[in-house]
Amino acid sequence: MIQVRKHIGKRRTLAAMICLLALLGLGGCGKVSAPDTDPIDGGNTTYVDNEAPKEITSKVISALDATFFLSSRWNSREDHVFHFVVEDRDGILVASEEYTGVSATADSGLMSGLQAIIDKYGLVSLNGLYDVTAGLPPEFQPGGLSVEYVSREKLSFTTDNDPYAAWAEEMYDLFARWFSEQGQDALYPEKEDSQMNYPG
Numbered sequence: 001m002i003q004v005r006k007h008i009g010k011r012r013t014l015a016a017m018i019c020l021l022a023l024l025g026l027g028g029c030g031k032v033s034a035p036d037t038d039p040i041d042g043g044n045t046t047y048v049d050n051e052a053p054k055e056i057t058s059k060v061i062s063a064l065d066a067t068f069f070l071s072s073r074w075n076s077r078e079d080h081v082f083h084f085v086v087e088d089r090d091g092i093l094v095a096s097e098e099y100t101g102v103s104a105t106a107d108s109g110l111m112s113g114l115q116a117i118i119d120k121y122g123l124v125s126l127n128g129l130y131d132v133t134a135g136l137p138p139e140f141q142p143g144g145l146s147v148e149y150v151s152r153e154k155l156s157f158t159t160d161n162d163p164y165a166a167w168a169e170e171m172y173d174l175f176a177r178w179f180s181e182q183g184q185d186a187l188y189p190e191k192e193d194s195q196m197n198y199p200g
Contacts, residue, residue, distance in 0.1 A: 043134045052128025058151035059115050063087055066171060068143040071163040073172045075100050076186045080139070080163075084175055086111070095175070100186035102179045113174045118147065118155070121167040126157035139163040 064086040074080050083098035086106050095110060096103035118124065123145060132142045143161035148154055162168070176187035 045130070045132050045134070047130040049128030049130075052156070053153065054125055054127060056124050056127075056149060056151075056153045056155060058149035058153050059112075059119075060150045061086065061111050061115055061147055062093075062150045063146075063148040064114060065146040066144075066168070068165065068168040068172075069139045069141065069161050069163050070165075070168055070172055071139060072169060073176075074189055076188065076190050078189070082172055082175075082187075084171065086114075095178075097175065097179070097187060102184040102186050104179065104182040104184065110174070110178050113178070114171065117167055117170050117174065118145075120170075123157070123167060124155055126159070127155050129157040129159060131159045133160050136160060143168075 064084070066084045067082070069081050071080065073082075075082070077100070079099055081099060084095070085098065086093055086095045088094075093106040093111070094103060095106040133140075140160050140163070142158050144156070144158035146154075146156040172187070179185070179187055
């Protein structure tokens with residue numbers, strides 16, 4: 001009977017020591033609160049705005065902001081990151097791309113083309129989503145889309161970038177083609193101008 005009590009006493013002492021170590025931050029037997037710092041690499045932060053509509057009645061865009069990395073597309077500087085903006089400047093809609101510096105007055109063809117891409121890929125279904133993982137390589141860094149309509153409806157989402165996202169590829173293609181039609185080709189890769197020399 002005395003031996004049993006000794007074993008019980010040893011177990012209680014051991015448990016008390018483990019809890020003491022936990023309180024000192026050395027592990028086990030205690031509640032650990034999340035650190036008040038940025039998420040560690042690989043940590044995921046997800047937020048869904050349940051008030052964000054999944055249907056938008058207007059088809060007339062008044063502002064747009066899109067950021068993405070595309071593995072299959074690059075500009076004249078061989079950069080794969082694109083940041084397209086359409087904004088109101090003194091009552092005139094102006095389209096631009098941050099990294100190449102191209103800019104021109106937006107027209108109905110560009111704006112209706114952008115809306116067609118939004119509709120084709122059902123991007124409104126992502127409205128209100130924020131889903132980001134910390135510490136990913138550049139091609140997966142957060143990207144997304146923000147759109148405002150003349151009706152004051154809004155579409156906005158931010159997610160880990162998909163470097164092969166079809167909607168982003170089509171949006172790049174639309175902007176690159178449209179800017180080229182305005183005489184600005186910086187969104188396209190440099191044309192190969194070297195001449196082939198064949199041995200005589």
